[in-house]
Amino acid sequence: MQKDFLWGGATAANQSEGGWQADGRGPGIVDMLPHGPNRMAVMAGTMDYRSLPEDTWYPGREAVDGYGHYQEDIALLAQMGFRCYRFSISWSRIFPTGEETEPNEAGLRFYENYIDELLRCGIEPVVTICHFDIPLALVERYGSWRSRKVIDCYLRYCEALFRRFGQKVRYWITFNEINMLMHLPFMGAGIRLEEGENPVQVKYQAAHNELVASALATKLAHEIRPDIQIGCMLAAGSVYPYSCRPEDVWESLQKDRENYFFIDVQARGAYPSYAKKFLERQGIRLEMGEDDLTILKEHPVDFISLSYYNSRCVRADGQGEASGGNVFASAKNPYLTCSQWGWPIDPLGLRITLNALYDRYQKPLFIVENGLGAVDQPEENGEISDDYRIAYLNDHILAMMDAVDEDGVELLGYTVWGCIDLVSATTGEMSKRYGLVYVDKDNEGNGTLRRIPKKSFGWYRDVIAANGENLRREKQEKL
Ligand code: BGP
Numbered sequence: 001m002q003k004d005f006l007w008g009g010a011t012a013a014n015q016s017e018g019g020w021q022a023d024g025r026g027p028g029i030v031d032m033l034p035h036g037p038n039r040m041a042v043m044a045g046t047m048d049y050r051s052l053p054e055d056t057w058y059p060g061r062e063a064v065d066g067y068g069h070y071q072e073d074i075a076l077l078a079q080m081g082f083r084c085y086r087f088s089i090s091w092s093r094i095f096p097t098g099e100e101t102e103p104n105e106a107g108l109r110f111y112e113n114y115i116d117e118l119l120r121c122g123i124e125p126v127v128t129i130c131h132f133d134i135p136l137a138l139v140e141r142y143g144s145w146r147s148r149k150v151i152d153c154y155l156r157y158c159e160a161l162f163r164r165f166g167q168k169v170r171y172w173i174t175f176n177e178i179n180m181l182m183h184l185p186f187m188g189a190g191i192r193l194e195e196g197e198n199p200v201q202v203k204y205q206a207a208h209n210e211l212v213a214s215a216l217a218t219k220l221a222h223e224i225r226p227d228i229q230i231g232c233m234l235a236a237g238s239v240y241p242y243s244c245r246p247e248d249v250w251e252s253l254q255k256d257r258e259n260y261f262f263i264d265v266q267a268r269g270a271y272p273s274y275a276k277k278f279l280e281r282q283g284i285r286l287e288m289g290e291d292d293l294t295i296l297k298e299h300p301v302d303f304i305s306l307s308y309y310n311s312r313c314v315r316a317d318g319q320g321e322a323s324g325g326n327v328f329a330s331a332k333n334p335y336l337t338c339s340q341w342g343w344p345i346d347p348l349g350l351r352i353t354l355n356a357l358y359d360r361y362q363k364p365l366f367i368v369e370n371g372l373g374a375v376d377q378p379e380e381n382g383e384i385s386d387d388y389r390i391a392y393l394n395d396h397i398l399a400m401m402d403a404v405d406e407d408g409v410e411l412l413g414y415t416v417w418g419c420i421d422l423v424s425a426t427t428g429e430m431s432k433r434y435g436l437v438y439v440d441k442d443n444e445g446n447g448t449l450r451r452i453p454k455k456s457f458g459w460y461r462d463v464i465a466a467n468g469e470n471l472r473r474e475k476q477e478k479l
Contacts, residue, residue: 010416014030025107026097042186076420084415085118108160208287215269218301231304267301268300310325310343370417
């Protein structure tokens, strides 16, 4: 691995900050995602959050109070020797309704202190501009990304960020897991589907608007500081055919394209032919501005970031057992074991995914999410021995190192997801923990919020210090 490889961790405002009304922040979509059985329907945009019962609990509103704990949290990251840290900015902290003419100074100051603290600790900030986050007022007023109006609001937000932080932050990601819009449209992009609407039309229109916004943000960033690096972000994980039946292979190619679509546009600057044909077959006409296609062409991203939790698998006949995974339903792969939440565990799949993406785009990649969601049980003495997490990270890091050192994939860095425990995006639970640092809080919101390093904390510190070579040595010794 290169000497300046960016080892680190990642969190996001929507799942860790809390402080939902602090310092003039306006409500955002995350504040309306409930705990419990209705969560999935609200995230999918099929249930209106306004119809939720009054006693509903919204775990994102307080989360793990990253807002109040950021100095302590950054100190812990520094102890692990983090070289970078990916976090997101809460849009409605900066523009409470999305439409103010001036940004909220208190919000900007919070992130300024945050970034300065990271830099003081020698940690490179990697900022996600929009991580499942949009001011609620834009959802109510314009139906979120279905309206082009939101492109202007997003750009005003980006401009405020680039002007204030552009000289301090080099790596920016325009949208987290942009393809999530297709699967959980409300969580991913604030899209609530109305009765009688064609969901495919609505989602692709919203996608188009986000893609144009992302390209315009890239343009703006480069104008403000030419060496800024802008990335797109994909919820990745190659789709395997269940068998070598050509029908299964064809199905897997189709499924991969559903997700690649976004990155094809953001990295290559044009709608791919298969997408044009698909839209034509569906009878979908996208509302486009005159210059949209030129904008997409002229402002591709600089790097491709991705989350990887698991590979996927499909069979054309739709038969057989289903499997869980990061949001997309999948056929059960009989060769893999699963996490407690039923997500397949496939380290080699990471190497496969990295190679597939690098072959396709020939741009630097950045793994900005990878990790294991598991229940942690503090022992009598308060220690948390998360050997299962260490095993997962160990195997994925080795697969990643093979992709770099053996296959020549250009990779900027690797960040462990949820490095400090946070609220799970899909389930709203605290018990689905990813952290190297434990946060004392339970699913009902009880706990002291105390931060406690887990066993994986020291393990990861050693990995960073050795640039991963210790894992290789240990593997060799075991052979
Ligand atoms: C990704 C998101 C994250 C994160 C992660 C794990 O989809 O970008 O926000 O939450 O998945 O998912 P979960 O929290 O549902 O286990």
